[in-house]
Amino acid sequence: MTAMKTSGYTLTFRCVNCGRVEARTHYACESVVSDDQIRARIYEANCEGCGWKGVVCGVSAIQIHSTPDSSREDEEIEQNRLLLAMAGFWLLSFFGVAVWAWHVVSG
Numbered sequence: 001m002t003a004m005k006t007s008g009y010t011l012t013f014r015c016v017n018c019g020r021v022e023a024r025t026h027y028a029c030e031s032v033v034s035d036d037q038i039r040a041r042i043y044e045a046n047c048e049g050c051g052w053k054g055v056v057c058g059v060s061a062i063q064i065h066s067t068p069d070s071s072r073e074d075e076e077i078e079q080n081r082l083l084l085a086m087a088g089f090w091l092l093s094f095f096g097v098a099v100w101a102w103h104v105v106s107g
């Protein structure tokens, strides 16, 4: 098993009102949780098809998707930007020194 990061799970249920598989709920957690643990809970789901809202049991979930943690991705992008800015700074410094050295050598 990989140690993947998650911000929770999205559970999909069959709606008891309209029968469509569009009742969804979100279980927020920071680490990976086993399917059994997720299914052992009771959730409040909301149907996107007919607007039904109600309590559903995790056992009846048709699909369980882990939700990627977007905040961590943003952090990674921020770190990459910082690295890029630093690389740019060093590159500019290098060129500055090179130009200065060229001026000194050529008199």
Ligand SMILES: [Zn+2]
Pocket: 015, 016, 017, 018, 019, 020, 022, 047, 048, 049, 050, 051, 052
């Ligand atoms: Zn529905």
